[in-house]
Amino acid sequence: MLARSPNAASRNGKKSDHIKRRLQSVFGYTPYAIYFGFVPLVIYLGMRLGPDPGTPEFSLANLLPIG
Known part of the structure; x- marks a missing residue:
């Protein structure tokens, strides 16, 4: 044996x-x-998958409070 x-x-x-x-x-x-x-991660997945059918397209400009 070793x-x-x-x-x-x-x-x-x-x-x-x-x-x-x-x-x-x-x-x-x-x-x-x-x-x-x-x-x-949630934001990334939401941007990647896109909105549900029938909802307006999402963009970062929609988040700005410019009337």
Whole structure:
């Protein structure tokens, strides 16, 4: 049988600790990405899919309060 070197476990432990810290930092920022990305996503999808049939065409000029 092949003998495992004593450093093999510590090397894998360091790698898994690094991956764990990296995932924790990514998941730490996930709520902010969802919070600040939801409204732009909804606006993007609304502009991309367009209005329902029978409604006026949407444009950014319609949002301005110029009479």
